[in-house]
Amino acid sequence: MSRAEPMSTGEPMSTAADGFHRLYGSPPEGVWAAPGRVNLIGEHTDYNDGFALPFALPHRTEVAAARRPDRTLRIHSAGFPSGVVTLDLEGAGGLDPARPPRGPHGWAAYPAAVAWALLDAGLPLGGADLHIRSDVPTGAGLSSSAALEVATALALTDLYAVPLARPDLAALARRAENAYVGVPCGVMDQMASACATAGHALHLDTRTLEQRHIPFDCAAAGLRLLVIDTRVQHALGDGAYAERLASCHGAAAALGLPALRDLPYEELEQALARLDDPVRRRRVRHVVTENERVVRVEELLRAGRLRETGPLLTEGHASLRDDYEVSCPELDLAVSTAEAAGAYGARMTGGGFGGSALALIDADGEAAVTRAVTEAFAAAGFEPPRVTSAAPAAGAARIL
The missing domain is CATH 3.30.230.10 (Ribosomal Protein S5; domain 2)
Incomplete structure (x- = not known):
């Protein structure tokens, strides 16, 4: 449901x-x-x-x-x-x-x-x-x-x-x-x-x-994390979520693994060559590379190198868009526009098929990024997005 x-x-x-x-x-x-x-x-x-x-x-x-x-x-x-x-x-x-x-x-x-x-x-x-x-x-x-x-x-x-x-x-x-x-x-x-x-x-x-x-203080680094709500409603109980879960679990079984978490990043390409189903290959590639991105982002946060997490956010969005196929035109536009307006990186967040995107920006860039995204949505005929900043609570x- x-x-x-x-x-x-x-x-x-x-x-x-x-x-x-x-x-x-x-x-x-x-x-x-x-x-x-x-x-x-x-x-x-x-x-x-x-x-x-x-x-x-x-x-x-x-x-x-x-x-x-x-x-x-x-x-x-x-x-x-x-x-x-x-x-x-x-x-x-x-x-x-x-x-x-x-x-x-x-x-x-x-x-x-x-x-x-x-x-x-x-x-x-x-x-x-x-x-x-x-x-x-x-x-x-x-x-x-x-x-x-x-x-x-x-x-x-x-x-x-x-x-x-x-x-x-x-x-x-x-x-x-x-x-x-x-x-x-x-x-x-x-x-x-x-x-x-x-x-x-x-x-x-x-x-x-x-x-x-993990300490995550954007303000201390002169940064801000924007949440761009596309206002596109998503429904995850309609089969799309279940399909991806089944595809991942089926791929893990085909590879002889308890779960895709058990596939080392270094062995990804060899494992993909063993899968005949191109959909399963895409799903596996996303999960394994996304786990690796989590590890790398945590390392950067611990080192206080917050700006360097931006490209990993963008890389994650491309993976969700192309390999996991859970993005939508509004999310893609929010991400690309935020980056063009100066964001260090951006990605969709949540289950997908709508919802929100994140953009890591300089603290003084909120107005410019918000304006750019709002204007891009208007030009595309989309409903105006809701843009707010977020800090860990x-x-x-x-x-x-």
Whole structure:
């Protein structure tokens, strides 16, 4: 099924508790927040056991919540006019992912799926009332779904005093999206939302869930990282994502590997010669070279050589466009125009088929790059893009 993510309200986030009170007639027991994310490099590597280098955005999804004395989950989103969605959690343990429980569709499927996944893991949770607010742009490749999943999981486990390490929480949030929403995503989005720290990119080994927090301070280097939201909505549950996952897993099996992560970069060409399917060859080339780009970008960040990461970003976009075939005309135009206007490098970020691009620029170049991209979109007849700057923010936390 397609993603139908929580809508950004564009309203002040401080009103989550007030909204809960007005809706349910009493104050919440707390408010929990989880951020969206930008992936600096390492795209479509997570379901191949590879490496990624995301960081959390200041944009976040808040969940105001309180326990209930029964086994009912009531969910409301400020971004949708559909009212309160009610779900009976009785007997929700022991779920069969092959036959997911019948429940809400659209945005409400995400918090419902999180509750099911937590209960199926044997966690002692009860009912709850939830009120959701978000300013994470939806459909922009910035992981609004993961922000909702992680914020919901953190709220429910904290409400019921269930100790859960952040990597485990992220893994259950991913299972919710895989098994019950129907999107076969990797774990990178949820890990970034749950585990990131301010001022750092998160080097993530998606096989072991090992993390390293890498200093990433564009401002100190006289730089800025722009996020160019093309406003092209993407839907990753429509078969395109699953096709690429199957192609990668099939290629790994054909090469006798547990996952494409296990193919050394130095042996890539020999391995490609063993594959008859040209599509599989392209997919493998992207994954293996993208893992290598993550390693090289981390080395440059540690050395304080941020400008030199630019060509690797551009190289990554070409790989996603040509070998993984997940770009679109709007993303390609954003990347090429940003570079022509002075960016050190640019690339699409997120799953693709729309969403956002990144551009690494000098701090004083934001106005010029923004103007160039906006004018290029207008000339092409595209919807005006939304351009903002991004800096690494903190991961999920209880905020009230």
